[in-house]
Amino acid sequence: MRSTPSVRQLHLDVGEAPAKTGRNARLAERTQRIAETASNEARERLRAGDAAGAREAFDRATAAKRAAKMLRDGPGAVREVLGPVRDAA
Numbered sequence: 001m002r003s004t005p006s007v008r009q010l011h012l013d014v015g016e017a018p019a020k021t022g023r024n025a026r027l028a029e030r031t032q033r034i035a036e037t038a039s040n041e042a043r044e045r046l047r048a049g050d051a052a053g054a055r056e057a058f059d060r061a062t063a064a065k066r067a068a069k070m071l072r073d074g075p076g077a078v079r080e081v082l083g084p085v086r087d088a089a
Helices: 023-047 051-073 075-082
Strands: none
Touching: 023 051, 051 075
């Protein structure tokens, strides 16, 4: 008969693993960075005298901020972010 060698394993405690972020949280972070970049671009264009370009960058920043808020807060925040639904009458 063969004897199986005893296997010992050293267990190291490295603390808690970082919490995994969900897809929505990652997208919200990325969208927030896009908003910050667009806000900076809007300020730079305004200083350069490009009012139309500044407005376009400001609109992108506003849309990205709204999208990030909806991603962070979930489906219940959509009405709060977008406002009340208007009837097309």
